[in-house]
Amino acid sequence: MRDAFHRDCPARVVLDHVASRWAVLVLTALRDGPLRFYELRTRIEGISEKMLSQTLRTLVGDGFVARTVVPATPPQVSYDLTPLGAGITESLRALFDWIRDHAEDILAAQERRGPGT
Amino acid sequence: MRDAFHRDCPARVVLDHVASRWAVLVLTALRDGPLRFYELRTRIEGISEKMLSQTLRTLVGDGFVARTVVPATPPQVSYDLTPLGAGITESLRALFDWIRDHAEDILAAQERRGPGT
């Protein structure tokens, strides 16, 4: 069976979409329920509007996130995980939590070898 | 506690190193044991020497991968996961396996909405 190690495997494309700094943060931010555009922008420090909207479009296109518009003035748009999105976010959880718990150790390891990257 | 959602959190840096297409593939490739440079290059289709060596340097710098040189002619260099690397790779496993198992579904979802990204 072809897997993500192969150039043209679908898994490789999905990996490219998900294994990016912003996608991981957006998906994880939506773990606890739907959020609106400006809530995401506020919650994810340092993300630009451009990157947020671009990332959201990709995730919606992949079927990970659902976009809901409430017609009103001002308009309200909220983003929520689909079942598929909930699935991948769940498997992202282990990674995210592991990093949170070990980030300091890794920083220490970096220091020990001298700042290289 | 600060987490990866914050601009200056260590976790954000680690996330940036790990949540990249090549880092995920390199770490996963090393799951089953040490590999040499050319073995990695062969196994991970489409990776250039530059990207491979750059990714390896980052992972070594983070303490995820150990680099072992056997002085000989020609020289033999092998890369192996450290305990830390084994830890993060293990939590990457869920993500990797999930993608492999659902890639087709996602592609289908993409088709349904029309090729956007």
Place this chain on the structure above:
DNA sequence: CAGCATCCAAAAGGATACTG
């Protein structure tokens, strides 16, 4: 074999201004 250095093309990403 295992890589680093260099050059160059392409893509990602940020800031800002503007629209419905």
Place this chain on the structure above:
DNA sequence: CAGTATCCTTTTGGATGCTG
């Protein structure tokens, strides 16, 4: 509010040639 459009800078990434 929720974006899009534009411009510009930075980073990424590939190809090639060379070293130990």
